[in-house]
Amino acid sequence: MRKEDTVKLISAEGFEFVIDRSAALVSNTLKNMLTSSGGFTEREFGEVRFPEISTRILEKVCQYFYWSLQYSSGKEVDFPIEPEITLELMMAANYLHT
Amino acid sequence: MSTSKKKAFRIEPFKHKVEIDPKYAERTWKVLDEAICEIYNHNASGLSFEELYRNAYNMVLHKYGDKLYMGLVDTLSRHLKNMASTIEAAQGGLFLEELNRNWLEHNKALQMIRDILMYMDRTYVPNYNKTPVHELGLNLWRDYVVRYPKIKARLLDTLLDLVYRERSGEVINRGLMRNITKMLMDLGIDVYQEDFEKPFLEAASGFYKLESQEFIECCDCGDYLKKAERRLNEEIERVSHYLDPKSETKITAVVEREMIASHMNRLVEMENSGLVHMLIDDRYEDLGRMYSLFKRVSGGLGLVRDVMTSHLRETGRQLVTDPEKLKDPVEFVQRLLDEKDKYDKIITTAFINDKTFQNALNSSFEYFINLNPRSPEFISLFVDDKLRKGLKGVSEEDVETVLDKVMMLFRYLQEKDVFEKYYKQHLAKRLLSSKSVSDDAERSLIVKLKTECGYQFTSKLEGMFTDMKTSKDTMQGFNAVVSNADSSESPTLSVQVLTTGYWPTQSGAVCNLPAEILAVCEKFKTYYLSTHTGRRLTWQTNMGTADLKATFGKGQKHELNVSTYNMCILMFFNNVNSMTYKEIEQATEIPALDLKRSLQSLACVKGKNVLRKEPMSKDISEDDVFVFNDKFTSKFYKVKIGTVAAQKETEPEKQETRQKVEEDRKPQIEAAIVRIMKSRRVLDHNNIVSEVTKQLQSRFLPNPAVIKKRIESLIEREFLERDKNDRKVYRYLA
Numbered sequence: 001m002r003k004e005d006t007v008k009l010i011s012a013e014g015f016e017f018v019i020d021r022s023a024a025l026v027s028n029t030l031k032n033m034l035t036s037s038g039g040f041t042e043r044e045f046g047e048v049r050f051p052e053i054s055t056r057i058l059e060k061v062c063q064y065f066y067w068s069l070q071y072s073s074g075k076e077v078d079f080p081i082e083p084e085i086t087l088e089l090m091m092a093a094n095y096l097h098t
Numbered sequence: 099m100s101t102s103k104k105k106a107f108r109i110e111p112f113k114h115k116v117e118i119d120p121k122y123a124e125r126t127w128k129v130l131d132e133a134i135c136e137i138y139n140h141n142a143s144g145l146s147f148e149e150l151y152r153n154a155y156n157m158v159l160h161k162y163g164d165k166l167y168m169g170l171v172d173t174l175s176r177h178l179k180n181m182a183s184t185i186e187a188a189q190g191g192l193f194l195e196e197l198n199r200n201w202l203e204h205n206k207a208l209q210m211i212r213d214i215l216m217y218m219d220r221t222y223v224p225n226y227n228k229t230p231v232h233e234l235g236l237n238l239w240r241d242y243v244v245r246y247p248k249i250k251a252r253l254l255d256t257l258l259d260l261v262y263r264e265r266s267g268e269v270i271n272r273g274l275m276r277n278i279t280k281m282l283m284d285l286g287i288d289v290y291q292e293d294f295e296k297p298f299l300e301a302a303s304g305f306y307k308l309e310s311q312e313f314i315e316c317c318d319c320g321d322y323l324k325k326a327e328r329r330l331n332e333e334i335e336r337v338s339h340y341l342d343p344k345s346e347t348k349i350t351a352v353v354e355r356e357m358i359a360s361h362m363n364r365l366v367e368m369e370n371s372g373l374v375h376m377l378i379d380d381r382y383e384d385l386g387r388m389y390s391l392f393k394r395v396s397g398g399l400g401l402v403r404d405v406m407t408s409h410l411r412e413t414g415r416q417l418v419t420d421p422e423k424l425k426d427p428v429e430f431v432q433r434l435l436d437e438k439d440k441y442d443k444i445i446t447t448a449f450i451n452d453k454t455f456q457n458a459l460n461s462s463f464e465y466f467i468n469l470n471p472r473s474p475e476f477i478s479l480f481v482d483d484k485l486r487k488g489l490k491g492v493s494e495e496d497v498e499t500v501l502d503k504v505m506m507l508f509r510y511l512q513e514k515d516v517f518e519k520y521y522k523q524h525l526a527k528r529l530l531s532s533k534s535v536s537d538d539a540e541r542s543l544i545v546k547l548k549t550e551c552g553y554q555f556t557s558k559l560e561g562m563f564t565d566m567k568t569s570k571d572t573m574q575g576f577n578a579v580v581s582n583a584d585s586s587e588s589p590t591l592s593v594q595v596l597t598t599g600y601w602p603t604q605s606g607a608v609c610n611l612p613a614e615i616l617a618v619c620e621k622f623k624t625y626y627l628s629t630h631t632g633r634r635l636t637w638q639t640n641m642g643t644a645d646l647k648a649t650f651g652k653g654q655k656h657e658l659n660v661s662t663y664n665m666c667i668l669m670f671f672n673n674v675n676s677m678t679y680k681e682i683e684q685a686t687e688i689p690a691l692d693l694k695r696s697l698q699s700l701a702c703v704k705g706k707n708v709l710r711k712e713p714m715s716k717d718i719s720e721d722d723v724f725v726f727n728d729k730f731t732s733k734f735y736k737v738k739i740g741t742v743a744a745q746k747e748t749e750p751e752k753q754e755t756r757q758k759v760e761e762d763r764k765p766q767i768e769a770a771i772v773r774i775m776k777s778r779r780v781l782d783h784n785n786i787v788s789e790v791t792k793q794l795q796s797r798f799l800p801n802p803a804v805i806k807k808r809i810e811s812l813i814e815r816e817f818l819e820r821d822k823n824d825r826k827v828y829r830y831l832a
Contacts, residue, residue, distance in 0.1 A: 029151065029216065036213040037206065039143035048148050095155060097220065 007034065008047035009062065011055040016047075023065040026072075028097035053095075057088050061096065068098075123162040126153045127169050133214070134173050137207045150214040163222035170215065174235060178204070178242040186248050194256055197249070198277045201239070208235035240285045244293065253278075257294060258301050264336070265305065276340035283342055295345055299352055302333070306356035314361050318371030320384040326357040327387055350394070359395040366405050373402060374409045377444065385448035399454070407458045410441065414466030418473065427472075431480035435503050438463065464510040472752075474517035477507055482524040485540060486533050497539045505546045512799040514551060515766075516759050523602045525559060529566050530594060530641050551796055561600035569594040576625050591618040595626065596638070609639045609662075609688045612669040639663070640692060648708070651728030658708065659738040663688050663696040668708065671726040679722045694718045699739055705732065706739050760804075767800055767808045772817060775830035782827045783809075 007024040009017045025031045033042045042048050050058060064079060071077045081089060133150050136142055157166045181200045188196035212219065212231040219230050229237065243249060257278065260270045282290040306329070313322050330353050337346040358365075365388075366373045376384050392398030417423060417437065423430055441459050449455045467473050481504055492500075511517055528534045541563070548556040573592060611619065623635055642662035649655050660668065666686045670677055677685075683693055697718050701709040708730050712723045770793045774786060781789075786809065787802050794800050809828065812818045821827035 032213045032216055033147040033151070036147060036210060040145055040147035040210075041143070042147045044143070049146070050148065052152065095152075095217075097216070 004046070006046070009058060010047060010049045011053055011058040012051050013055045015055040015058070017058060017062050019062050019065060021046075023062070023069055026065045026068045026098060027061075030096060053092050054088070057085060057092050060085065060089055061092055061098070064093075064098070122160070123157060123165055126157050126162070127165060129153055130157075130166070130214075131169060131173055134170075134177075134207075134211060137210050138177050138203070140203075142210060147214060151217065154215050155217040158218050158222050163218060163226070166215075166218060167222065167226075167228055170211070170231070171234065171238070174211075174238050175242060177207075178238055182243045182246045182249060185243065186246075186252075193252060194274055194278060197243075197253070198274055198281075200243070201277075201281050204235070204239055208232060211235070236285055240289060244282070244285065244289070250293065254293065254297055258298065261298065261336070262301070262305070265332070272339050279340050279342070287342075290342060295342070295348070298345075299348055302349060302352045303356055306353055307360075310357045310361060314364060319365050319368040319373075319388075320371055320376070320381065322361075322365060323384060323387045323391060326353070326391060329353055329357060330391070354391075354394045358391055358398065362392070362395065362398060362401055366401055373405045377406060377409060377441075380440065380444065382444065382447045385444060386450075389449045389452070399452070403455055403458050406455070407462050410459065410462040411465055413437070414462060415469055418466050418470040424470075424472070424476075427476035427479040428483045430476050431504075431507065434463075434467065434507060438503070438506065460510070463507075464512075467507065467510045468512045471513075471756075474511055474513055475520045475752075475755075477504065477511070478517055478520035478524050480504065481521070481543065482528065485528060485535055485543075487535065494538070497536065498542065501539065501543050501546060504543070505550060508547075509550065513759075514555075514796065515762065515798045516755075518555060518797075519602075519755060519759055519762075522559065522562075525562060526601050526641075529562060531643065555797070558600045561597060565596050565600060566594065569596075572626065572629075575629075576622055579625055580621065589614055589618055591615075591622055593622055593626075595635070608637060609666055609686045611637075611639065611662075612666060614669075615665075639666075650730050654731065655735070656730075656732060657736045659736060660700075661696065661739075663692055664700055664739060667696060667700065671709070676723055676725040679718065679720050679724070682724070697722075697724065700724075703739070706737060708737075708739070763798065763800065763804070764808060766794065766797070767805055768812060770794055771805070771808060771812060772830075775818060775828065779830050780821070780827060782824070784826075786828065 005021050006018050007021050007030070009019065009024070011017070021034070024034065030048065033040065033048060034046075036043065053061070060081070067077075067079050130150060130153055133142075133145055136145060154166060157163065181204065185193070185196045185200055208231070212235075215231050222228065223230050228234075244253065257275070260275060264270045279290070279294065282294050309329075310326075313325055317325065330350060333349045333353055334346060337343065337349060341349075368375075373385075373388065375381075376388070388402060389399070392402050414437070417433060418430075423433065438459075445451060445455050445459060470476075481501075484500055484504075508514070508517060525540070528540075534540050544556050544559050544563075547559070572595060576591075576593075619637065626635060627633065639662045644660055644662055644665035646658045646660060646665060646668060647655065648658055648668075658668070663686070666688065667682055670682070670685065679697070682688075682697070683690065686693070688696065697709070697711075699706070701707055701711040701724060702716060702718075708727050710725045710727045711718075712725065767790060770790045771786060774789045774793070775781060783806075787805050790805050791800055791802075809818065813820065813828075816831055818828045819831055821829055
């Protein structure tokens, strides 16, 4: 996979998730970050740091991106969310405008 | 986390997290403010989108949205004021470029600011009814830059000046111009319209008012139109290059108003170059230009059409009433056809076949053709000429085109029955003397007349053709019988049996035929009546021809082709050498008028004078003596001695025909009245007149006074009666 086609997401704890660019674009915020003109660092290096999102949540978010890519159009397949992370996940979703 | 789920929840910040650093908002805004400055200074690289986004996100989340928004307005305003002053400081021509450069920068910066403040745009702005960031940026640009008094006036002046310079032929930077107008459009269509379009249109109006005034004083119509068209195209092109497409109709309307509408009448009536002049000279290009330009303004085409119509009527009237031009009927009709061709061509090439112009053309022709009561006669004579000789050796298609053109003129005629009358006469002469060039052409015209006017109109004409055919068969039968019976040296007879009624009635004056001829005639009569019992044959000696073999003084032999009358006269000279006029008249009983004409053709035409007349003179008088001309010579073996052929009718003949036509119309009018009353039962006078007129329109235009007379006659004969209460109403009886 070419580097331009992937994006590196870094959690608060420093974990790095390398995902497909197309998956990252599911989030409107990420989409903006990665496409906005004017030379912000995110676009330049293809990596985004999230100091307020924990590894666990970011992992779930990444899973959601892929799930969304696969099923968003129509097919009803549940996306499992553990109750204890629900709130934090929601906050992250709002932040990422997903 | 689907959308529906998201709407159901409302994300609130944790209560316990609220008690944070009171300086937090100040600090966060400072970061953002500095970032915005960096963005305007093209220093954005190195900034973290995530950090800025997170800061803005947190400010909104922690209820500092208001502070964030107000701060943004402040910062933007500050930057724009700075920009305005640099723009203002730009020298002369650089002004627009500076404005454009700043605009592009502002736009770019605005884009980035909007991106990092996206969360605010998404939540705070709709909740508090604020203007979204991008729009806010445009509005501020509008208020602080474009409408900044010193810039506003200068901007407008610069733009209008550029347009003016371009109109005067200079080359301007259209790209820059487009960017600026695009900017105005981006700021809202009302900004474009208020700050630019309106003054632009006013300036154009003034410009073209002056220019058109100048042009109209010094140009002829064609040149003026060329210039107007060029200006119009320039403006359209200008719009496509750097103005809002919606401006096109507005600016063209200005040009149309100033350059065309306000000078319309003057243009059309221009001496030596106006519409009439163009029509006369067949200036298709100019006419086409006039059409397309005048079409744009209301009433323009109407004016062109009216002027064309009145010109056409006037020239047409001169054409059909000029006695000089009435001398030769063939040329007269040819001139009409030429005129029609000319205008047809103008309408197809210049007026793109506009229906209303075609109608105007048709009504004009109808108007002036019927101004001359002899038009039907002349048209028939034209056909006669064409079918006798004009179409010899012409291809079938060309024959058709000529006939179609004739039909077109025929359509314009109001008195179609008069045409029929003359046509019948001319056709009869053609058929009997076998002068017609082409049977196909004759029949083709009959078919055309039939489709135009119906079966009734042509049934008699067709009957004439049938007569000719049956006569041929009869003659074959007769000849067979005669040649079987005896082969003596009797003259050969060729008879055409004509049905009375189909053929134009001729005065049935019978002359005394020479004995030799009479014998053959009797033979034929017996033969014919033996096969067709119960019929009556009369001889139309005034219509026949004869071939005579004559031997002259020096033994030279000639075959003379003459009319029956001439034949009768010449036969006498087999026995005697000279005869007086009186003697001839007594012996032949030919009507005086015809006799004079015959003698004239025998004795007075140079090269064909088989008789000599004493005394020598042009005219025949009753004391003349005629002598057989022994010294007659001719280069040809066959000599054709024609009596004066079908020509224009003389005045008394014309009167006679007219009277016949009037007579023929009476039963037609009566029939129409009866038909109408039979279905309506009761009808008042005016309605009868209009219905009758309508019914007979395809044949002629009945005179109301004549209709009234016919009604009276019908009342007398108890077909109708007047209503007892209302004298104007008639009832149908029977």
